[in-house]
Amino acid sequence: MKSSELLRDIVIGMSDGLTVPFALAAGLSGAVNNTDVIVIAGIAEVAAGSIAMGLGGYLAGKTEQDHYNSEEKREYDEVENLRDREIEETKEFFANIGLSKELQIKATEEIAKDKKQWVDFMMKYELGLEKPDPKRATKSALNIGVSYIVGGLVPLSPYFFVSAPAEGLKISVIVTLICLFVFGYFKSRLTGVNAWWGAVRVMLIGAVAAGAAYGVAKLFGG
Amino acid sequence: MKSSELLRDIVIGMSDGLTVPFALAAGLSGAVNNTDVIVIAGIAEVAAGSIAMGLGGYLAGKTEQDHYNSEEKREYDEVENLRDREIEETKEFFANIGLSKELQIKATEEIAKDKKQWVDFMMKYELGLEKPDPKRATKSALNIGVSYIVGGLVPLSPYFFVSAPAEGLKISVIVTLICLFVFGYFKSRLTGVNAWWGAVRVMLIGAVAAGAAYGVAKLFGG
Numbered sequence: 001m002k003s004s005e006l007l008r009d010i011v012i013g014m015s016d017g018l019t020v021p022f023a024l025a026a027g028l029s030g031a032v033n034n035t036d037v038i039v040i041a042g043i044a045e046v047a048a049g050s051i052a053m054g055l056g057g058y059l060a061g062k063t064e065q066d067h068y069n070s071e072e073k074r075e076y077d078e079v080e081n082l083r084d085r086e087i088e089e090t091k092e093f094f095a096n097i098g099l100s101k102e103l104q105i106k107a108t109e110e111i112a113k114d115k116k117q118w119v120d121f122m123m124k125y126e127l128g129l130e131k132p133d134p135k136r137a138t139k140s141a142l143n144i145g146v147s148y149i150v151g152g153l154v155p156l157s158p159y160f161f162v163s164a165p166a167e168g169l170k171i172s173v174i175v176t177l178i179c180l181f182v183f184g185y186f187k188s189r190l191t192g193v194n195a196w197w198g199a200v201r202v203m204l205i206g207a208v209a210a211g212a213a214y215g216v217a218k219l220f221g222g
Numbered sequence: 223m224k225s226s227e228l229l230r231d232i233v234i235g236m237s238d239g240l241t242v243p244f245a246l247a248a249g250l251s252g253a254v255n256n257t258d259v260i261v262i263a264g265i266a267e268v269a270a271g272s273i274a275m276g277l278g279g280y281l282a283g284k285t286e287q288d289h290y291n292s293e294e295k296r297e298y299d300e301v302e303n304l305r306d307r308e309i310e311e312t313k314e315f316f317a318n319i320g321l322s323k324e325l326q327i328k329a330t331e332e333i334a335k336d337k338k339q340w341v342d343f344m345m346k347y348e349l350g351l352e353k354p355d356p357k358r359a360t361k362s363a364l365n366i367g368v369s370y371i372v373g374g375l376v377p378l379s380p381y382f383f384v385s386a387p388a389e390g391l392k393i394s395v396i397v398t399l400i401c402l403f404v405f406g407y408f409k410s411r412l413t414g415v416n417a418w419w420g421a422v423r424v425m426l427i428g429a430v431a432a433g434a435a436y437g438v439a440k441l442f443g444g
Contacts, residue, residue, distance in 0.1 A: 019274040020242075020267070027266025037254065040443035041263045044249025044435040045242070051431040052241040059423055066415050097347070098339040099332050107329060110321050117320040125319070125347065193288050201281055209273040213266040221262040 004190075005136070009143035011187050013053060017151025018183060019206045021045050022176045025155055027213030029169040031221030035159040038168065042159065046152035054145025061137025068129055075119045075127075079112075086122070087112060093125060154179050173210070180206045226412075227358070231365035233409050235275060239373025240405060241428045243267050244398045247377055249435030251391040253443030257381040260390065264381065268374035276367025283359025290351055297341045297349075301334075308344070309334060315347060376401050395432070402428045 021042050028038045079086050087108055094104040112118050123129050158171035180203040188198025243264050250260045301308050309330055316326040334340050345351050380393035402425040410420025 015278065016274060019278075020270050023270030023274065024246075024263065024267050027270065028263055031262045031266075032259065036443070037259055037263075040253045040439050041246065041250055041259075043442055044253075044439040045246050045267060047438045048242050048245030048249065048431045048435040051434050052238060052245065052427060055427045055430065056237065056241075059427065063413055063415055063420075067413060094329075097333060097343050098336060099329055103325065103329055103332060107316075107321055107325055110325060111319060114320060121319050191285055191289060193285055198285075205274060205277045205281065208277065209270045212273050213270040216269045217262050217266040220265050221258070 005140070006143060007190060009057075009140050010147045011190070012057075013050075013144040013147025014151035014183060015187070015202070016049065016053065017046070017148035018154060018176060018180055019209055020049060021152040022155030022172065022206055023209040023213040025159060025172060026169055026210035027217035029165040030214045031217040032165060035163055035165055035168050038159045038165060039156065042152070042156040046149055046156070049152065050145040050148040053148050054141040057144045058137050058141035061132065061140055065132045065134065065137065068123075068132055071127060071129060072119065072123060075122050076115070079115055079118055079122075083112075086118075089126060090118075090122070176206060177203055227362070228365060229412055231279075231362050232369045233412065234279075235272075235366040235369025236373035236405060237409070237424070238271065238275065239268070239370035240376060240398060240402055241431055242271060243374040244377030244394065244428055245431040245435040247381060247394060248391055248432035249439035251387040252436045253439040254387060257385055257387055257390050260381045260387060261378065264374070264378040268371055268378070271374065272367040272370040275370050276363040279366045280359050280363035283354065283362055287354045287356065287359065290345075290354055293349060293351060294341065294345060297344050298337070301337055301340055301344075305334075308340075311348060312340070312344070398428060399425055 024045050025038050025042050028041055032038065090108040090111060091104045094107050099107065111121055123131070155172045155176040158175060159165075159168035162168045162171070181199045184199035184202025185195050187202065188195045191198075246267050247260050247264050250263055254260065312330045312333060313326045316329050321329065333343055345353075377394045377398040380397060381387075381390035384390045384393070403421045406421035406424025407417050409424065410417040413420075
């Protein structure tokens with residue numbers, strides 16, 4: 001696995017893991033009298049969220065593989081049985097990128113000489129599909145799930161140690177916003193956007209989600 | 223917006239919306255004495271989750287656009303100032319898909335004639351980037367957020383009407399598993415995998431997440 005893929009998984013899992021349990025706990029802080037309920041709800045959410053994201057990621061990966069394999073089979077079938085149509089499609093590709101009639105024909109002839117090379121080309125550039133790594137789905141599921149748990153324990157941990165929700169909330173807000181800022185900074189550096197602005201954005205999403213959760217919980221819970 | 227993109231947004235939002243609040247409510251059912259806490263926690267989770275996913279989707283879309291624009295600017299710069307290197311990269315593309323030395327050179331010459339055409343080609347096939355629709359980010363955020371709320375209200379609604387958590391859980395499990403099955407069926411038809419098997423898989427993720435949440439909440443709370 002490329003390290004960029006591992007980082008991508010960590011980012012996916014941790015960004016929701018830091019945000020949603022944080023907001024849930026903040027919301028409950030405004031509506032319940034002791035931290036027991038917050039801890040239980042938070043842990044239940046982390047269990048549910050990590051499984052939904054991890055298993056969801058696993059199945060998405062499996063689906064992607066099935067899809068790739070069935071499309072590849074179809075392409076092999078088509079270069080065999082619908083050769084003329086595939087020739088036309090290949091020429092069309094070269095026409096679209098701006099080659100002359102003459103080169104469209106010549107390039108298509110060269111590519112169509114080798115069946116595997118031709119199918120690989122069609123998969124990648126006609127259909128835009130990359131060959132998925134068969135072991136990727138399992139690893140990805142684990143990475144995302146574990147990152148969600150690690151992320152989720154950050155905002156919840158203050159509630160383990162105090163019994164007044166308001167006190168837990170105060171520490172949780174400070175700790176989590178700092179973590180979201182740091183996390184947002186590194187996440188933005190990975191994607192190549194301005195890192196400071198990215199850090200602020202990620203922190204703001206967390207703050208807005210927590211504020212909204214607090215608001216509706218207060219509204220419904222008193 | 224293409225209808226396939228709308229459907230994709232709905233699938234993203236609803237799949238987590240049906241699963242996570244369902245599992246959270248199920249988890250709390252094993253640990254608390256009345257449905258008030260479950261309703262408040264569930265609603266706080268739905269608020270938090272829809273904002274995290276919606277706003278998260280919005281910022282991801284914006285980031286994608288920024289990234290595309292900055293890469294495009296860089297490519298225009300490079301075809302201007304590092305022309306030889308770009309020529310080599312373009313030849314390399316044609317070498318990789320299997321064209322002969324002669325055609326590599328000719329095709330590259332034709333593409334490089336027009337600067338816009340050349341940059342478009344490099345963006346799409348060297349970097350694998352599609353031009354993002356500028357309005358897409360906002361629409362996508364709304365679609366995902368609303369789908370999460372709609373999905374989340376399904377498993378929570380039974381708890382609105384009964385006061386015993388165990389009773390709410392029973393109805394919620396039945397209603398939600400049916401919805402997950404139906405939802406999984408249509409989702410799988412969209413992606414072209416076996417629809418019945420897909421329906422079972424989606425339902426199973428929900429069931430496993432709810433079971434795990436119930437288990438850990440019981441462990442810590444009761």
